[in-house]
Amino acid sequence: MGAAARGRSDIQAEYLxxxxxxxxxxxxxKALESRRYKGTGPKCHRIGRRVRYHIDDVRAWIxxxxxxx
Numbered sequence: 001m002g003a004a005a006r007g008r009s010d011i012q013a014e015y016l017x018x019x020x021x022x023x024x025x026x027x028x029x030k031a032l033e034s035r036r037y038k039g040t041g042p043k044c045h046r047i048g049r050r051v052r053y054h055i056d057d058v059r060a061w062i063x064x065x066x067x068x069x
Contacts, residue, residue: 015045015052024058025067042066 018029021042027035035041036051042061044053061067 014055015047016055016058018051018053021053021058025062027067040066 016024018032021027021032022029025032025042027041032041036044042053043057044051046052
């Protein structure tokens with residue numbers, strides 16, 4: 001595997017889908033969508049038409065008490 005392919009995998013591992021964040025936080029993808037709209041969820045990024053969450057932003061949000069335990 002070339003360096004470009006490895007780099008792409010590293011980047012993909014840093015950005016999570018709403019479904020992956022739902023599994024980590026206990027919220028449904030729909031609840032995360034609602035929190036995105038209200039501005040109360042973890043920081044998200046739009047990559048094209050897709051929503052992605054950086055793993056560090058999700059961890060910070062969880063640690064700040066944003067997700068149920």
